[in-house]
C-alpha cells in the first residue's frame with residue numbers, strides 16, 4: 001500500500017482554527033458566504049492538482065469507441081476489472097460494426113467478470129447498432145447524440161466527451177457526488193443537479209481535470225465508509241473533517257493506493273500523461 005507522493009503531513013488538519021474556513025477536530029463548521037465557498041472550492045481544486053498531477057481517466061482505451069464501451073462496462077464494478085476484461089473484448093470486436101454483429105452469448109462470456117453481463121451485452125450491441133446505422137460507425141462528439149445511444153447517460157457521455165474529444169465535462173459518479181457534498185459545494189443528490197451547480201463554481205477549462213482529481217481523492221483517501229481524514233491534505237479546507245478516522249497513524253493505514261507502483265487502475269496508461277511517473281524498476 002503506497003502513500004501519495006505529494007501528501008503533506010496531516011498535522012495541518014489539527015492546527016487550523018474554526019471560523020477561518022478551516023477545520024479542526026470538534027470544530028463546528030460555520031456557514032460561509034457563496035464567495036467564500038467558491039474560493040475554498042477553487043483552493044481545494046488547486047491542492048488536488050498538486051496532490052494528483054497525474055489524475056486521468058482510469059479506463060484503458062485507444063479511441064472513442066473503446067472508451068465508450070469501457071465506460072458502459074464500468075457500471076457496478078472497478079475500472080481495474082474493466083481493464084482486465086476489455087483487451088479480449090476489443091480483440092474480438094474492434095469496431096462498432098463487429099460488435100453490432102456479435103453473438104450475445106459469446107459476448108456475455110467475455111464480459112462476465114464485470115457483472116450484469118446480460119444487460120451490458122444488450123447495451124453494447126444496441127449502441128454498436130446505433131453507431132453503425134445512425135452515425136456511420138463513428139462515436140458522435142455531441143452530448144445530445146451520445147445520450148440517444150442505448151445504455152449511455154449523461155455521465156458516460158461526459159466521460160467520452162471530456163477524455164476522447166477534449167470537450168470539457170463534469171462527470172458525476174458516486175465518488176464525485178459524495179465528495180462535493182462533504183465539501184459543501186452543493187447539497188444536491190441528483191447527479192444532473194450536482195453537475196449543474198458545480199459548473200457554476202469552476203471555469204469550463206477545469207471541468208474534466210477537476211472530475212478526475214475528485215475521483216482520485218475519493219478512491220484513495222476520502223472513502224465512502226471510512227474516510228482517512230487524519231492523512232488527508234485537504235482536511236483544513238473540509239467541513240466534513242472528522243467524519244472518518246482522524247488519528248494520523250490509523251488513517252494512513254486506510255489509504256488505498258495503486259497497483260504496480262504506477263498511479264491508477266490502468267494496465268496500459270499512456271506514457272505522455274503530465275506527471276505520470278515512470279514504472280517502477282522491474283515492472284512489466
Ligand code: SF4
Pocket residue numbers: 182221222223227228229230232233234235238239240241242243244
Ligand atoms: S478524508 Fe476527511 S478531511 Fe479529507 S476530504 Fe474526506 S472527509 Fe474531508
